[in-house]
Amino acid sequence: xxxxxxxxxxxxxxxxxxxxxxxxxxxxxxxxxxxxxxxxxxxxxxxxxxxxxxxxxxxxxxxxxxxxxxxxxxxxxxxxxxxxxxxxxxxxxxxxxxxxxxxxxxxxxxxxxxxxxxxxxxxxxxxxxxxxxxxxxxxxxxxxxxxxxxxxxxxxxxxxxxxxxxxxxxxxxxxxxxxxxxxxxxxxxxxxxxxxxxxxxxxxxxxxxxxxxxxxxxxxxxxxxxxxxxxxxxxxxxxxxxxxxxxxxxxxxxxxxxxxxxxx
Numbered sequence: 001x002x003x004x005x006x007x008x009x010x011x012x013x014x015x016x017x018x019x020x021x022x023x024x025x026x027x028x029x030x031x032x033x034x035x036x037x038x039x040x041x042x043x044x045x046x047x048x049x050x051x052x053x054x055x056x057x058x059x060x061x062x063x064x065x066x067x068x069x070x071x072x073x074x075x076x077x078x079x080x081x082x083x084x085x086x087x088x089x090x091x092x093x094x095x096x097x098x099x100x101x102x103x104x105x106x107x108x109x110x111x112x113x114x115x116x117x118x119x120x121x122x123x124x125x126x127x128x129x130x131x132x133x134x135x136x137x138x139x140x141x142x143x144x145x146x147x148x149x150x151x152x153x154x155x156x157x158x159x160x161x162x163x164x165x166x167x168x169x170x171x172x173x174x175x176x177x178x179x180x181x182x183x184x185x186x187x188x189x190x191x192x193x194x195x196x197x198x199x200x201x202x203x204x205x206x207x208x209x210x211x212x213x214x215x216x217x218x219x220x221x222x223x224x225x226x227x228x229x230x231x232x233x234x235x236x237x238x239x240x241x242x243x244x245x246x247x248x249x250x251x252x253x254x255x256x257x258x259x260x261x262x263x264x
Contacts, residue, residue, distance in 0.1 A: 002244035008204035012047030015208035038095035094129025128153030180212030
């Protein structure tokens with residue numbers, strides 16, 4: 001049995017209302033022993049907290065404001081979110097970032113929300129869970145402002161070029177989050193990752209989105225982390241056990257998780 005961690009999963013989503021406990025059970029049977037839950041907005045917080053309460057050994061929460069949900073009131077929203085860090089233990093600030101795919105008109109306030117969350121992460125020695133879409137270069141430029149300040153994090157759902165991967169890794173302290181896109185026929189990600197060491201990678205699903213092959217077209221779930229790990233092992237020409245050991249240790253290190261998988 002391998003020990004895997006799904007480092008990015010929206011298990012509180014309505015898509016799991018019919019079988020959330022069963023999805024967690026399937027994940028455990030597949031060796032996915034921890035599930036990290038990024039927040040989205042104010043509405044997603046109750047479901048996130050419920051999972052943290054009900055499954056304290058399996059579900060670990062993050063707190064942040066998704067770039068697609070950054071509105072004019074972002075400062076008020078972030079003040080409420082930051083206050084929650086005094087009452088709950090979160091493993092990261094996120095899901096935050098930059099998204100210029102859906103709406104470019106909010107670019108400036110997205111940047112401001114990004115900087116506020118990054119500054120908070122530095123002050124509290126927490127990593128960032130970064131969402132970036134059509135904005136990776138802008139995101140890298142924002143992060144360069146924090147070089148040398150101990151900021152760490154993950155570029156969640158990485159599916160970019162080898163050149164952009166190298167730019168991210170030069171920031172130091174940042175990992176690439178690898179999910180179901182790795183299994184897509186024309187994604188080009190296997191060619192990129194064949195040139196990148198496992199020490200830079202962590203696994204995720206982004207459930208209920210982006211299900212891996214052979215589940216495209218259906219809901220994604222945390223148990224499918226195993227399929228991503230198996231594909232990565234194939235791409236890297238290493239054993240599944242090596243992928244599991246390295247990516248799990250990377251996740252433990254990045255998110256300061258209170259677990260010791262070596263003892264399992």
